[in-house]
Amino acid sequence: MEENYIKHRYAPILPKKDEWPVVKLARERKEFVKKVADLAEGRILGLTGKNPDILKEELETTLYREKLRVKQNPWDVDPDDESHFWGEVKSSLLQINTDTALTKAKRLEAYQEVLQRITSRYAEEIASNFKASHYKFTRSVVTYGFARLLNAARVKGFKSIFSNQYTLQDKIQITGQTDQIRDLATKGTIVMVPTHFSNLDSILIGWIISVLGMPPFIYGAGLNLFNISIFAYFMNALGAYKVDRRKKNMMYLETLKTYSKEAIQFGCHSLFFPGGTRSRSGMIESKLKLGLLSTAIEAQRANYQQGITDISGKIFIVPVTINYHFVLEAPGLIQDYLSITGQERYYKENDEFSTSYKISKFLVKFFTKGSDISVSIGRAMDVMGNFVDQEGNSLDKWGRLINTRDYFVSDGKVTVDQQREEEYTHMLGKRIVEEFHKINRVFSSHLVAFVAFELIKAKNKKLDLFDLIRLPEEDIFLPYEEFKSACQLVLDRIFELKAQGKIDIAPHMKRDMDAIIAHGLDNVGMYHAKRPLIKDKQENIVTEDMSLLYFYHNRLHGYGLEKLF
Amino acid sequence: MDMASRNSSKPKLIGVVGVGSFGTAIANMLAEKNEVMVYARKQEVVEEINSNHTASGKSLNPAIRATFSPEEISASCNVLFFMIPSAAFVEVAQTFAPFLHPYHLVIHGTKGLALNLPKGESLDEVKKLHRSQILTMSEVILQETVAVRVGCLAGPNISKELSQGQPAATVIASKYNEVILEGQRLLRSERFQVYGNSDIIGVELSGVLKNIIAIAAGALAGLGLGENAKGLLISRGMVEMVHLSKALGGSVQSVIGLAGIGDLVTTCNSVDSRNFTVGYRLAKGESLDQILDSMEEVAEGVNTIRIIDAFIKTVGIRAPITENLHRVLFEDLSIEEALQFLMKYPFSVDVDFV
Numbered sequence: 001m002e003e004n005y006i007k008h009r010y011a012p013i014l015p016k017k018d019e020w021p022v023v024k025l026a027r028e029r030k031e032f033v034k035k036v037a038d039l040a041e042g043r044i045l046g047l048t049g050k051n052p053d054i055l056k057e058e059l060e061t062t063l064y065r066e067k068l069r070v071k072q073n074p075w076d077v078d079p080d081d082e083s084h085f086w087g088e089v090k091s092s093l094l095q096i097n098t099d100t101a102l103t104k105a106k107r108l109e110a111y112q113e114v115l116q117r118i119t120s121r122y123a124e125e126i127a128s129n130f131k132a133s134h135y136k137f138t139r140s141v142v143t144y145g146f147a148r149l150l151n152a153a154r155v156k157g158f159k160s161i162f163s164n165q166y167t168l169q170d171k172i173q174i175t176g177q178t179d180q181i182r183d184l185a186t187k188g189t190i191v192m193v194p195t196h197f198s199n200l201d202s203i204l205i206g207w208i209i210s211v212l213g214m215p216p217f218i219y220g221a222g223l224n225l226f227n228i229s230i231f232a233y234f235m236n237a238l239g240a241y242k243v244d245r246r247k248k249n250m251m252y253l254e255t256l257k258t259y260s261k262e263a264i265q266f267g268c269h270s271l272f273f274p275g276g277t278r279s280r281s282g283m284i285e286s287k288l289k290l291g292l293l294s295t296a297i298e299a300q301r302a303n304y305q306q307g308i309t310d311i312s313g314k315i316f317i318v319p320v321t322i323n324y325h326f327v328l329e330a331p332g333l334i335q336d337y338l339s340i341t342g343q344e345r346y347y348k349e350n351d352e353f354s355t356s357y358k359i360s361k362f363l364v365k366f367f368t369k370g371s372d373i374s375v376s377i378g379r380a381m382d383v384m385g386n387f388v389d390q391e392g393n394s395l396d397k398w399g400r401l402i403n404t405r406d407y408f409v410s411d412g413k414v415t416v417d418q419q420r421e422e423e424y425t426h427m428l429g430k431r432i433v434e435e436f437h438k439i440n441r442v443f444s445s446h447l448v449a450f451v452a453f454e455l456i457k458a459k460n461k462k463l464d465l466f467d468l469i470r471l472p473e474e475d476i477f478l479p480y481e482e483f484k485s486a487c488q489l490v491l492d493r494i495f496e497l498k499a500q501g502k503i504d505i506a507p508h509m510k511r512d513m514d515a516i517i518a519h520g521l522d523n524v525g526m527y528h529a530k531r532p533l534i535k536d537k538q539e540n541i542v543t544e545d546m547s548l549l550y551f552y553h554n555r556l557h558g559y560g561l562e563k564l565f
Numbered sequence: 566m567d568m569a570s571r572n573s574s575k576p577k578l579i580g581v582v583g584v585g586s587f588g589t590a591i592a593n594m595l596a597e598k599n600e601v602m603v604y605a606r607k608q609e610v611v612e613e614i615n616s617n618h619t620a621s622g623k624s625l626n627p628a629i630r631a632t633f634s635p636e637e638i639s640a641s642c643n644v645l646f647f648m649i650p651s652a653a654f655v656e657v658a659q660t661f662a663p664f665l666h667p668y669h670l671v672i673h674g675t676k677g678l679a680l681n682l683p684k685g686e687s688l689d690e691v692k693k694l695h696r697s698q699i700l701t702m703s704e705v706i707l708q709e710t711v712a713v714r715v716g717c718l719a720g721p722n723i724s725k726e727l728s729q730g731q732p733a734a735t736v737i738a739s740k741y742n743e744v745i746l747e748g749q750r751l752l753r754s755e756r757f758q759v760y761g762n763s764d765i766i767g768v769e770l771s772g773v774l775k776n777i778i779a780i781a782a783g784a785l786a787g788l789g790l791g792e793n794a795k796g797l798l799i800s801r802g803m804v805e806m807v808h809l810s811k812a813l814g815g816s817v818q819s820v821i822g823l824a825g826i827g828d829l830v831t832t833c834n835s836v837d838s839r840n841f842t843v844g845y846r847l848a849k850g851e852s853l854d855q856i857l858d859s860m861e862e863v864a865e866g867v868n869t870i871r872i873i874d875a876f877i878k879t880v881g882i883r884a885p886i887t888e889n890l891h892r893v894l895f896e897d898l899s900i901e902e903a904l905q906f907l908m909k910y911p912f913s914v915d916v917d918f919v
Contacts, residue, residue: 384667384713396711398662406667407713410743411577411643419742420714427713 010178010213013186017132020215021189021267022239026130036262037123040255041116047250052108056097059114062249063089069246077226085121089114115251122255128218128241138238139210172204175504176377176439178212180390181318184380185214187311188392189267191296192217193432194320194375195284195440196273198327199225205271205320206238208375218263219271220256220292239268245277257295264299264315272296274432278329280337282554284321284436288429290422297424300383304405304414311392314404317385317428319378319435323506325445325523327551334551338469376439376504384424385431437558441504442494444520449552451487452478452533452541454565456549469546477540488513489564490556497559524552578602579751580642582657584610584620584631585862586724587674588648594727595646595751596626603631604638623728639664644672644747646718647702650863651677654702658709665710670744672737674718675702676772677865678872694875696813701769716744717765719772719824721831723838727757734758736824738768760823767815771825774809775832776840776866777873777887778802782833783841784893784900787848798886799833801907804916805884809873812882840866847893848900870894885910 017023025032048054066086070078096102096110184190194205202221209217220243226232241259244252264270276289296315303313327333379387382404386394394404407424408414455478460468491513497503508519521541525532525548532548535541543549581592582604595601605611605620614620614631632638638645639661649657654675665671679700682691691698700708703715716739727733737748737759745761753759762768778798785794806829807820819825832838836845843864846856853867874891877884889906892898 386711396662400663402667402711404667409668412668417741417743423740424713 010182010211012213012215013182014215020132021269022128022130022216022218023132025218025263025266025268026128026132029127032262032266033123033127034120036127036255036259037116037120039262040119040123040251040258041112043254043258044115044119044251045112047254050108052104052111055108055111055115056093058250059089059093059111059118062118062251063093065249066247073246075224075227075246077223077232079125089118118251119255122247122252123259126241126243126256126259128239129236130216130218130239131236134233134236135216135238138233139207171372172208173372173374174208174211174377175374175441176320177318177379178377180380181316181377182212182214183390184316184318184388184392185269188314188316189264189299190214190217190269190316190318190380191264192269192271192318192320193274193293194271195322195436196275196278197282197322197324197333198278198329200328201273201278201322202235202238202240204322204373204375209271214269217269217271219273220260222277253291257291257298260292261295261299261302264296265302267312270296274429278333280333280340281557282327282330282334282337282551283557284433284440284555286433286558288432290425290429293428293432294421294425297383297421297428300404301408301414301416301421304408305416309405314392315383316380316388316392317383317432318380319432319439321376321378321436321440323374323376323441323443325372325443326526326528328527330525330548330551331528331545334547337551338466338547374441374443374506376441378435378439381431381435383428385428438502439504440555441506442509442556443506443523444508444516445524445552446520446555447487447491447494447509448517448520448533448541449524449549450556450561451483451490452543453549453553454490454562455483455486456543456546458565465550469550471546473543473546476546477536477538477542480535480539480541483541484513484517486565487517490561491516493561493564494559503559576600577643578630578641580604580638580645582638582645582647582661583649584614584623584625585648585650586623587722588646589620589623589625590722590724590727591646591648591674591718591752592629593626594754594757596629597754599751601626601629602638602641603629604635605631605633608633635661636664639666639669643668644670644751647671647673647675647706649675651675651679651702651865651868652863654705655679655709658705662710665712667711667713669712670714670716670747671706671710671712672716672718672739672744672748673702673706674722675865676719676769676776677702678773678869679705680872681708688871688875691875693879694872695879696876699813699872699876701766701773703765703769714741714744715739715765716741716748717769717772718748719768719828720760721823721828723831723835725837730756732756732758734760734823734827736760736762736768736822738762738765738819738824740765762819762822762824764816764819766813767810767819768822768824770810770813770815771806771820771822772828773865773869774806774820774873775802775825775829776864776869777890778806778829779832779838779840780844780847780864780866780870780890781886783838783844783846784848784890785844785904786836786841787845788900788904795833799829802829802833802886805886808882809877809884809887812880813876839864843867853894867894 014020048058063086070082070086092114096107102110181190194201216239218239218241221235221240223242223244225235226242243256260270272292274288274293275285279285296317300315381387382394384404384407386396386402388394394402396402405414456476457468460471494503494505498505509516521533521535528548530545530548532545532552533541533543579595579599579601581588581595581601584603584605592601592603603614610620611631611633614625614629618625618627680688681698681700703717706712706715716737718735718737720735722733722735734757737745739745740763749759749761781798781802782795785798803820803826806825807817810820811817832841835841839860839862843856843866870887870890873884873887877887885907889903893900893903
């Protein structure tokens with residue numbers, strides 16, 4: 001190996017399960033859910049200005065949308081009593097609306113009671129069902145089972161590119177600030193924010209966290225993943241709480257945010273995929289969903305409000321990038337992306353990860369063939385995007401110690417200012433995107449896909465993206481020498497960027513160009529039925545699927561490398 | 566590190582950094598309702614203020630204390646008004662950076678631009694100038710210090726009139742409501758109205774770009790032209806400001822507001838304005854060097870024209886007034902020729918941005 005990957009199992013930072021924040025939270029689940037429901041109720045009341053008419057309107061909007069959802073888009077995971085519950089809400093609202101004898105205060109009280117039922121239901125639904133025994137079991141299944149799979153495959157003679165040892169850590173390399181995150185996890189609360197390209201990410205990150213010896217993180221997983229019972233088991237075991245993307249009503253979103261904020265304040269390390277969903281385009285997320293991110297800032301401010309100014313109340317944001325040669329869902333994702341950007345048309349979230357069969361097929365492929373994954377852990381930041389030192393103190397750009405609490409202070413006191421915190425959330429989002437680009441690791445497959453697509457684009461200057469993607473694949477070929485020199489041009493620039501700390505590079509990129517290209521062609525989207533890039537018999541570089549090529553090309557979007565063409 | 570106790574120890578003052586004519590006027594206005602501390606770089610100016618209550622001859626409210634220590638003023642104040650010329654802004658921001666904390670609110674009143682170039686490079690060496698290489702003053706503060714709650718002050722605010730207590734208004738722009746409210750609380754009086762705007766970049770650019778048009782207005786006056794010509798210039802000037810502001814990230818609305826059109830009309834009619842004077846004296850036949858040598862305070866418009874001219878050439882947009890002023894100032898075109906050129910320029914549409 002050209003570079004040291006972290007390849008040993010770290011000792012657990014908290015050996016006793018009972019000390020894990022997530023275990024404590026599970027123990028107090030009932031009280032916690034109640035607290036979240038009550039606080040969410042309070043927030044929503046605040047947002048409606050305690051005006052019964054506005055509250056009524058919000059309740060009716062929620063009711064309308066929920067009834068529509070139950071009718072039009074039911075999922076297996078939905079509880080049986082859903083239409084019954086919303087039916088009751090409907091009749092309660094009707095009763096209050098028609099009761100003319102009620103005073104304004106009484107009406108508010110009555111609506112508030114309905115609101116409380118809704119937030120309680122939502123809080124209960126969102127809350128995770130973490131069980132430590134399941135966690136232990138799952139962890140051993142993942143590591144042991146996968147390792148068996150790997151070794152079994154090896155015996156059959158499949159040859160992996162890098163490794164002679166058959167553990168999961170040969171497949172999945174962890175690089176970056178691993179010691180820092182372990183250290184800070186014992187002192188404060190971590191919020192990990194990874195890039196998101198595949199549904200596999202959740203399990204992958206769960207495994208990484210356990211390899212690093214950290215207690216499980218809680219995270220919001222799409223409720224659709226709970227449709228599949230085996231996934232549901234894994235998710236629960238990993239401390240997942242449920243995020244239902246069908247529910248976009250204000251009451252649900254407020255309850256969700258309250259849950260996240262309270263869990264962080266409770267000391268649970270958390271994981272957000274800040275892009276919201278998987279990156280459809282294959283680009284590194286540039287616009288982040290700020291909803292959950294704002295809860296990290298809120299939780300930090302709330303800790304300061306409660307006078308917790310030492311590191312135990314400090315929240316650390318740790319960006320993580322996951323780098324793949326291959327994304328199972330790429331064909332579906334890029335089709336979604338093209339149809340969304342191509343024309344405004346109704347689009348339904350599709351779910352290629354929907355059956356256990358497909359997942360197992362993928363896992364078998366993944367472990368028996370090549371294709372490595374690397375996970376880069378970024379430097380920890382405070383909630384304002386300042387880097388922190390070993391003790392978790394925030395540093396400004398010049399290394400001067402600053403106090404994060406000061407960001408929330410007006411006139412010497414910590415104050416609540418929602419508008420201010422919205423701006424802070426934007427700033428944090430921008431910082432995370434910046435860090436993503438810095439710690440992103442370039443693989444050979446990213447390079448070849450990027451260069452091939454840009455060359456094809458340069459040869460067809462008049463065509464826009466959509467026409468470009470519709471070009472007949474059989475008409476496209478790139479002479480190898482031309483392709484190679486373009487690869488060299490881009491790689492040189494990437495090394496320059498690397499020297500400036502603006503990007504990272506996988507060790508296999510230090511070989512000679514022919515080897516890099518061969519490695520890239522072997523790996524780019526290697527399990528797709530139609531390969532994004534191959535070499536034909538005449539030694540030309542050709543593609544079998546332009547949209548997939550575009551998808552893998554996008555990984556290097558955002559570095560200004562396009563200007564080289 | 567114990568900010569908590571330090572913050573609550575004693576009531577804070579309001580800080581004003583820079584005691585030029587605008588800084589002095591604002592300090593006096595702030596001193597009507599608050600205890601004010603001002604910062605000046607030169608020790609003799611500080612002594613003049615503390616003993617005579619004047620700054621370079623301009624009278625200052627006797628309650629105002631002066632210091633030349635950035636540390637002292639930063640520690641004594643939660644709110645700081647930066648009232649310094651753009652040429653010194655980066656340096657002052659760097660001087661203050663070690664003493665500023667994230668709890669500071671910083672509001673500036675500087676109508677100029679700075680460059681974000683690698684060390685040792687200047688506009689003469691770099692041929693191209695992209696948006697990322699141009700900084701408004703709020704962007705300088707964000708880049709150089711840890712202060713994030715930043716605002717700007719812009720509008721038709723001629724220092725002399727403010728000092729006389731004549732009625733006027735200004736705009737405080739910030740992404741943070743908190744900063745706008747605080748600015749209003751501190752400055753609003755029976756004679757001074759304070760508007761808020763969340764488009765800080767647009768408001769800053771309005772104040773910056775109007776200086777270009779002010780130089781042109783001075784030139785017209787110097788040529789002895791009348792009110793028709795001035796009306797023409799102000800209207801064309803506004804269109805140019807809108808396009809430039811949009812290209813640099815501001816909104817149309819802000820240009821049409823008090824900090825844009827409001828300030829533009831005032832400056833184009835004000836013989837006291839430095840930018841106006843530059844144009845006027847150019848038209849009377851003086852050279853740029855002669856004019857700049859004899860001026861006490863800087864005319865921001867001259868530097869702005871250089872920066873904007875480089876920017877429009879880089880991104881390939883047209884701004885005829887700016888381009889022609891650049892040729893007059895730096896390329897030896899005569900004012901008369903520039904005017905001829907502008908009169909022939911094919912402005913076919915009256916208003917094309919709404």
